[in-house]
Amino acid sequence: MLKCKINGQDVEVAEGSSIIEAFKATGQDIAHYCWHPGLSVAGVCRLCMVEIEGNPRLQIACNTQVQEGMVINNNSDKIKDAVKWGLDFHLINHPLDCPICAQAGECQLQIQYMKFGQYDPEMAERKVKKRKVVDLGPKIVLDTERCILCSRCVRFTDEVSKTNELGIFNRGDHSEIGTVDDRPLDNPYSVNTVDICPVGALTSREFRFQQRVWYLKNETTVCNGCSTGCSTKVYFNEEGMWRVKPDHNDDVNGYWMCDEGRGTPRFVNKDSRLLSAWNGQKDEGQDLEAGAAAKAVGQTLKKVVAEQGSDKVAFVVTGQYTDQENRAFLSLAKDLGVKVYHWVNNPEKMDEFDGLLIRGDKNPNTYGLKEAMKEVGVGSPWSELESSVSDLEYVVVAGPENHFAYSDLTDKVDLFSKANHQVWFVAGDHDVLRAASNKVSLIPTKTYVEKDGTYKNFEGREQRIRRVMTLVPGALSLTEASKLMSGQELLVDGNVSESYRKTNFFSSNERGYL
Amino acid sequence: MFQLSPAGIDFVKTELNRYETKRSAILPCLYKVQEENGGWVSPEAVNHLADVMDIPAAHINEVLYFYTMYNKKPVGRLHVQVCATISCAMNGARELAKHICDKYQVKEGEISDDGMVTVTKVECLGSCGTAPMMQIGNAYYENLTKESAIEVIEDLKKKSTNQ
Structure with a gap:
């Protein structure tokens, strides 16, 4: 370990650390564009200037290693002047079109300008005009004018996704990033380049012009797109969830996440959700209160088990629910004495892994489900259900919330239609379910951003998800549904987590700062 | 579709062996392609070279677009590069370039109607x-x-048409 002093604060860092890492370790503020902890050092933005005692010239913090006893500061007037000039040069050809820029509000140029700039521009020359709206495929739009050539995105495609699409072409003030012949930037991790872009050069086609970022709250949670379980930040407002970004977690996903995981708003948001319970057959039926529906189902199940035997009912579970929900649901099955079957959506792809993050098992909690089934002592082979389904009175399905990963949904609905009744706990509203040929009860469930609990990822790492918003007030978690089905009542949940009540950073005390 | 000749491919392979990293060999290989x-270096040629060298096309394009010595547009059979930096400029390089352009009725950087001549002004040739x-x-x-320049070009034109 090396000792050094950062702005008067003593700090110990590992040998080989750069000065900027020491700054990050102390939590001190340092301006930078091109340096990113998950990428190699480029040293091109010249903004992270620091003064090292005994060294007559300013050094860049990202490419200078800490040495024993270094005394470093970045709060002198000399540094402020250097950063101001660095910023001035970055802004020479920047179009300053913040009012129409989707990055405004989280743009590093704006942030640093408010800290170090606020000068009268001394540039008299005309700005170089470059290409404005470059179509880089289905996910990304490029604005070459706004780019400050930090090369983060180029390094990302070279080092992390290893797809090498991006490069810096031409030279001098005509330099611009781009792909060869404007080919689409369409790899499974491409939207990470949007996250790491410090300015508005790379914007996500899905999110641009949708919301101003300062009107969105964000909260950390765990992605439920696959069994990797990346830490993510979800951005939301009262209308719903708008985007998902990766959150730093060295143990799971580093700084990145896949593009597929960013699609969770598709099945979380209200327009695709089942809003109340429904009882019916072949598109005709009636809406019910979810709680009342669950209670009624519970009573009927008990009756069927008592009168016709427990082999007339089967429970089907998926790896889409939290550990707590799994335990409650499986315990209910155990109490009723019915058999439980594990619905595996894509058995042939379950063990696939692309070497970076994406796994073939598109359930967040398969590991936890298997563990819970073992613990509770339930679980029967799927083939048994397939052969016995036509004898069943009731099939109770804890269905998927991420129905995009369940391409076999329709097949399974057809299969369960052979029983007399099917009961679905499901988050999305699916026409195939309402059109099923037997009697169907649909009970809306909460998605992963509306409930607390834990997921266990592919290696059994237990990670907490939290309730960040409520989109469908009537929806039940599987725990609540199981309680109601077993005849208990729900208590008013006074234990709302602190984060749920968190005020909007931008809209409350800090508004106007940016 | 552009394809390197067998000799060209041998050249690329030799250059690849000469350097520690593949990226170092891009400059000479691009000259060979040109x-x-x-x-000139066409986009298809870049893709072909990327296949032969087994490196991403973006890395080749980064080099290609940095240097002006590679032509990104088609040129005539005779690419006349008139030096226009200080010493030549003082001795009438611009007038010379204009004279050649007028003579072959071609704008700077474009190809004459017979497909023979492209005139460009370039930086110092030392x-x-x-x-x-x-x-x-x-x-x-x-x-x-002015006269000797035209003479040289006419001479080369003749040689090139006779071939």
Whole structure:
């Protein structure tokens, strides 16, 4: 370990650390564009200037290693002047079109300008005009004018996704990033380049012009797109969830996440959700209160088990629910004495892994489900259900919330239609379910951003998800549904987590700062 | 579709072995491509070279677009590069370039109607003592006057059509 002093604060860092890492370790503020902890050092933005005692010239913090006893500061007037000039040069050809820029509000140029700039521009020359709206495929739009050539995105495609699409072409003030012949930037991790872009050069086609970022709250949670379980930040407002970004977690996903995981708003948001319970057959039926529906189902199940035997009912579970929900649901099955079957959506792809993050098992909690089934002592082979389904009175399905990963949904609905009744706990509203040929009860469930609990990822790492918003007030978690089905009542949940009540950073005390 | 000749592919392989990293070999390989592709590097040629060298096309394009010595647009059979930096400029390089353009009725950087001549002004070719001068192919033509320059070009045109 090396000792050094950062702005008067003593700090110990590992040998080989750069000065900027020491700054990050102390939590001190340092301006930078091109340096990113998950990428190699480029040293091109010249903004992270620091003064090292005994060294007559300013050094860049990202490419200078800490040495024993270094005394470093970045709060002198000399540094402020250097950063101001660095910023001035970055802004020479920047179009300053913040009012129409989707990055405004989280743009590093704006942030640093408010800290170090606020000068009268001394540039008299005309700005170089470059290409404005470059179509880089289905996910990304490029604005070459706004780019400050930090090369983060180029390094990302070279080092992390290893797809090498991006490069810096031409030279001098005509330099611009781009792909060869404007080919689409369409790899499974491409939207990470949007996250790491410090300015508005790379914007996500899905999110641009949708919301101003300062009107969105964000909260950390765990992605439920696959069994990797990346830490993510979800951005939301009262209308719903708008985007998902990766959150730093060295143990799971580093700084990145896949593009597929960013699609969770598709099945979380209200327009695709089942809003109340429904009882019916072949598109005709009636809406019910979810709680009342669950209670009624519970009573009927008990009756069927008592009168016709427990082999007339089967429970089907998926790896889409939290550990707590799994335990409650499986315990209910155990109490009723019915058999439980594990619905595996894509058995042939379950063990696939692309070497970076994406796994073939598109359930967040398969590991936890298997563990819970073992613990509770339930679980029967799927083939048994397939052969016995036509004898069943009731099939109770804890269905998927991420129905995009369940391409076999329709097949399974057809299969369960052979029983007399099917009961679905499901988050999305699916026409195939309402059109099923037997009697169907649909009970809306909460998605992963509306409930607390834990997921266990592919290696059994237990990670907490939290309730960040409520989109469908009537929806039940599987725990609540199981309680109601077993005849208990729900208590008013006074234990709302602190984060749920968190005020909007931008809209409350800090508004106007940016 | 552009394809490197067998000799060209051998050249690329030799260059690849010469350096520690593949990216180092891009410059000479691009010259070879330009030579075999009629004086310019087309996007298809870049893709072909990327396949031969087994490196991403973006890495090749980064080099290609950095240097002006690679032509990104088609050129005539004779690419007349008139030096227009200080010494040559003082000795009438701009007038010389304009004279050649007028003579072959071609704008700077474009191809004459017969497909023979492209004239471009380039930065210093390091032959200041013999200004004004021009480069056609790999040869220098020095101490030019308007007349001698045209003479050189006519001569080369004849040779090139006879071939």
